[in-house]
Amino acid sequence: MKTAGKTKRIVRAALIAGIYVALCLLLAPLSYGPVQVRLSEALTLLPVLTPDAVWAVTVGCFLSNLYSMSPWDMLFGTLATLIAALMTRRLARVRTKGLPLAAAVPPILVNAIIVGAEITYIFMPETASVGVLLFNMLTVGLGQLVSCALGVALVAAIERSRALARWFAA
Numbered sequence: 001m002k003t004a005g006k007t008k009r010i011v012r013a014a015l016i017a018g019i020y021v022a023l024c025l026l027l028a029p030l031s032y033g034p035v036q037v038r039l040s041e042a043l044t045l046l047p048v049l050t051p052d053a054v055w056a057v058t059v060g061c062f063l064s065n066l067y068s069m070s071p072w073d074m075l076f077g078t079l080a081t082l083i084a085a086l087m088t089r090r091l092a093r094v095r096t097k098g099l100p101l102a103a104a105v106p107p108i109l110v111n112a113i114i115v116g117a118e119i120t121y122i123f124m125p126e127t128a129s130v131g132v133l134l135f136n137m138l139t140v141g142l143g144q145l146v147s148c149a150l151g152v153a154l155v156a157a158i159e160r161s162r163a164l165a166r167w168f169a170a
Contacts, residue, residue, distance in 0.1 A: 012167070013056040016043060020060025025067060032068055037143040040064065044081065044107040045151030047089035048100045049158060049168040054085040072122045080114035081107075100155055104148035112141030 023040035024031040031038045040060065046053035061081035065074045087106035094102040116137030120128050124136075158164040 009052045013052040016053055016056035017060035020057055021063045024064035035139045037146050039147055041144060041147035042151035042154055044085055045155050047085045048092040048103045048155050051089055054089050057085050058082040076114055076118040080111045084110040099152055104152050107148050108141055108144040111144045112137045116140045
């Protein structure tokens with residue numbers, strides 16, 4: 001039975017990572033660039049349901065960032081997703097009216113700070129300033145807000161579905 005459980009966890013993580021990549025690539029014009037709404041980031045709320053999702057979204061983000069062809073994006077974007085996913089997992093039980101709203105805060109803030117700084121200082125060094133940094137942090141944060149709102153709705157829908165909730169259970 002232990003092997004079946006381990007296999008389920010690997011398959012679940014692989015599916016989450018694959019869906020993350022597919023969403024990024026299918027919606028590439030929205031997923032890449034200084035102003036982006038990476039809808040795949042809705043999956044960053046899945047660590048609320050299972051610890052397997054922490055590594056799944058991290059791997060999915062890394063694979064998606066290969067498409068950007070930037071080693072900086074592969075490093076910093078993936079690191080931001082990992083940090084946010086770990087923090088989201090820690091906030092899994094914090095609920096507001098039954099919704100994991102607190103768990104949505106780390107992906108928004110961490111990505112706004114790290115990716116906003118990456119865009120400013122690595123991709124736009126000639127125009128880098130505090131104002132440009134704050135603008136980039138704002139645009140990344142707003143894109144993350146949209147994605148994380150969808151992620152909260154996704155988690156709520158999964159929790160309402162007996163079959164999906166069971167599939168996400170460890």
